[in-house]
Amino acid sequence: MRRIPFWPQTRTGWWATAMMAVFGGMFLINGILMNVNVSALWWMNAILPYYGIAMIACMLAGSITGVVAWRRAHDTSFAVVVTMLPLVGLILLIIGEFAFPH
Secondary structure, eight states: OOOOOSSOSSHHHHHHHHHHHHHHHHHHHHHHHTTOOGGGTHHHHHTHHHHHHHHHHHHHHHHHHHHHHHHTSOOOOHHHHHHTHHHHHHHHHHHHHHHSOO
């Protein structure tokens, strides 16, 4: 039985892991900034929509790059497989919306 490495073995795998690390950092910053005073709400309308789009773009880019690293470069490391989990969750969410509309 072969051991599965933790860190990526290819350059594509490293890109996927880095993009998901950026997404994780942005997600934490977003959670912290949502708990600010009411007096600082000006930036929520001006900056937050673009920040959210950039955050989702990092998540999608990291997940899709993880799939490419897994399929084409045959990178089976744990970090690359974890980068694909948000994409799997998104696909299941979309399937659930079509299967059980509300």
